[in-house]
Amino acid sequence: MGLTGLVPAGATSGAAATAEGSQRAAGSLRMAVDAVGGASALRGLKTFQYRAGAERSILDEGAVPGSGASPAATVEARVRYRLKGSRPPRVRIDNVRTSLGVDRPVREVLSGRRGYISGVDANFSQPATKAMTSDRWAAIHREQELLNPHVLLSRALDRPSLASNGGQRTIDGRRYRVLVLRDAVAPIELFVDVRKERIAMLRTTQHDYLRRDVPVEVTYRGWRREDDGVRFPRRVALTSDGFEMVRERRTEVDVNPRIKSRVFRFPSAVDPVYDADLADIGTRTSEWLLSFVALGFIKDGGQRAINPITITDGTTTAAGVKLLGGVANNSLVVQRPGGVVVFEGALHDHRAEAVIQYIEDSPDFTGPITHVVTTHHHADHASGMRPYVALGATAVVGEQAVPFFQQVFADRGSTVLPDRLDGTTVAANVQGVPAAGLSLPNGIQVFPLQTEHSVDMVVPYVADQGILFTSDTYSPPGLPSPSDANAQAIAAMVKARGLTPKWIAGGHGTFISYAAFKAALGIP
Template identity: 25%
Template sequence: MSPSASPVQATAGLLNTDWNPRDVPAGDHKEPGPMRRLLTILLPFFVAACATAPEPRDLVSRAIDAMGGEAALATVRTVAVNGTVRQYDPEQTYAPGDAPRLTNDSQFTQLTDLVAQASRIQWVKNFHYPYVVTRTFTEIVTPEAGYVAGIDSLERNRQSLQATSPAHAMSGLRLAMTQRELLRVSPWLLLQMRSHPERLSRRADVVIGSLAYPAVHYSSGELAYTVMFDATTGLPARIRTADYDNIWGDVDMDVVLSDWQLQGGVRLPMRQRHEMQGRLIQETVITQWALDTPPAAGTFEPPAAVKSGAPAPATGKLHTQWPIRRQFIGTYLDSDNISFDSRAGTDAGLRFTELAPGVQHQVGGSHNSLIVEMRDHLIVVDAPVTDGQSKWTIAAAHAKYPGKPIRYLVLTHRHMDHAGGLRAFIAEGAQLVVGQGTGEHFRKVLAAPTMRSPDLAVHDFSGTRITEVADRLAFNDGQREVTMHRIDNPHAADMLLVYVAHARLGFVADLWAPGLPLPPRMNPGLQALVNGVRQAGIAPLRFAGGHGSVAPYQLLEDLMARGAN
């Protein structure tokens, strides 16, 4: 629509309904056809819609008024809240389609200085998966940097490990996502939107279920939100960001706001439901809140030992879901290279370790792969973390074994941390091998759009060949044999155990992390692995892991024997 065009002119031009019998030459007069008559009838409705559709700033102003008014909101300096959080992961389930797995239930206390844009959040996180453990720690977030005091993850980076009192500076990636999520649910967001109408644009109403939400898009530098408003109350109902997930590609992340309560002339939501592509990932309940609680001296001051050199917020195309949801399970490696600890000095970086002739173990990060050389091709086991890590593995494999293409990518199971880099291998021409029952899951994954990928150009994966392993599958080129065995286990229904016969080497993910200390007795994962080895009829001397390194298989047999006695 041109600046000078009225809604009537613009709509008439779009529909071409300016038919006039005077324009028809004499003798050629015809009545308009059914479609034109229909459009002529509908024209007043289109005109009315254009004429009455609220402007973006009007929607924002109405929301601010419903929250207490600009005067009330603008005078609030701090917001203090206590609450509970339950976090879930839809990609850590036992089988595709299962309800998202509850990973932790937690309590938090948060004080936010709206003017300084600084927050201090004290957490007590009770993890249920993959380990049962409670972590108590504090996050401090400022516009320039972020910090963690205490131990918040199983995967501690070098700075945390070396600190006298455990603490570390947040990676720029974690900081950017934490800042984004704090602003998303802050009353300051609406005030920013009202102050910068040039950053607003009207979006078509978003229909979810039976409800249509008037929507406004707000973009400010690296931050972008689509705010959907309740048509009845005017309050923000959903706030959406455009995210990237290593499994599902381009996804929408919504925070659904409800149970608005009034205090001190300001109305805030007491319930926040986080959804990724419509699937639940977090529920937050505010149990207590107060306005203008004065912060104590040093509230937003980070630990001195980690203040220097703290990264600034990351920018550009980011893996947005990874830093959010890996924190849900307490295994997030807080690093700007999400494959390995980029602050580990000379030890930082992925590398190959040769385990036998023609067998390389990609290590050096939080997750590993296995590469097996065959006569005229390569087999890769697992594509962990991201396509960025897979691109490193592909380049290193081609350098080590020039002229040999990667023909097969074998996934031990479908969880996001072991399958998140599958697209890079398939783009190279690899066929996909997965456990029974996940073929259709991966067809849907590969059909998902990936315009927001930080690692890969857009690629058509529709022709990918996928093989499901029901029991056993063997690749034998006359010189070497690699077999895949589906095994019963408590972790994932599609779990595959991989065996490289000439090296008498097994590869396992998550059931055992070879090289790390064993528990005092067998657990269900280790028991499933031993049972799987026996049922498969293989004779491994060693196991390499999707986590950890390499260890003798006999350690498990000995542990089982001690338990039996």
């Protein structure tokens, strides 16, 4: 905008402008509230429930770096909401999530600042009842608010100062009036279709650890008038960074049903504790976190625990290395003469910061972190690379993923959830692993591995200690079956490159002796 645009001709005095602004805000809020049934209907909205059938997707877990979203789960859910009588509202969602071809019935109950989860939350797990961590709690609340703008509008009716007028906008020939709601993460814009007098969409900003601050857009279709004059949409879809993450069809919408208090009651065995920092992260990253929930690979709880594992068979112990477990995705820390190398900038910058702190505090490791190697570009394995890059470490990645990571590291402007690299001008050094493999001067070797899991897959190798590191192709210590194509590919790679590994350490799981791995595959 040119400077002349800043001061409109004949600008009114400050006080008059403020009064005019709040009048316009009230007008925008009224229009949005009328679109869902009007102020008295919305004030009278105490409870609601519906059934939703949804397709859910996840970003950056496909075969090709940067290719976007892939299916995470189909979900059948019964959503029950008690808006009045408690703040924050109470929510219960009884889900059947289907991922990897298996149904996982799981219930999520949120009451006050706490929640619990009961059922099969993670793939390959037994039914269990557990406390909900505050990031999951906040992420569910945030997503439900985005999918049900009634919750946001009900709050704005109680606190009109949250609302401001976003003016009129025309998109694809349709006219919208925009209501802007102030929010701790980013402004939330509600677009009211002027002709249809319905809320057509919502726009805001969230954080995805690889894609950084991303636009989130929700569209609402098939609005119907329910009991007590409240309108609900029948079809809701949510996109993140332009990719569809949630597509939901609703049935059995019920306004102001009687929902008994015991529906929200916690079993006595669980005692969740509210953590404000985790809740804040969950609100800012709700779609990242919940896409992993849909997939059944749970990344809740901050993932900061450090469980250092020594690689040993009781007689021989690998020297100068620690496998850092305790969370969903491991990293391997390796001491070299010139400094420290980390395999897997796993999960996110919160995890990376915990690993960096461990390296600084541990007497086993000295010198700068010179390299961070990622086995492949997937969101859970590579979203914590940036803090290492900020410390000057060279990022080593599969050749096919170099442009993708250059983009990940170039972004320095997150306002939603800045990390150590944001606001800096540190040069990002990205080194690709060519087909012939890569030998670093510090004795670390990295080899590409052909697998359908991802085109940029590599296997780093600590030659002098005989440690191969594998992620998502083989997870020790479970023995591989001879028909396991990925395990066979690892063994074939070892043979073709003339390597003599003693161990395999995993990006998931723990470690195994290479002899046991090879024997299980039936290789002499």
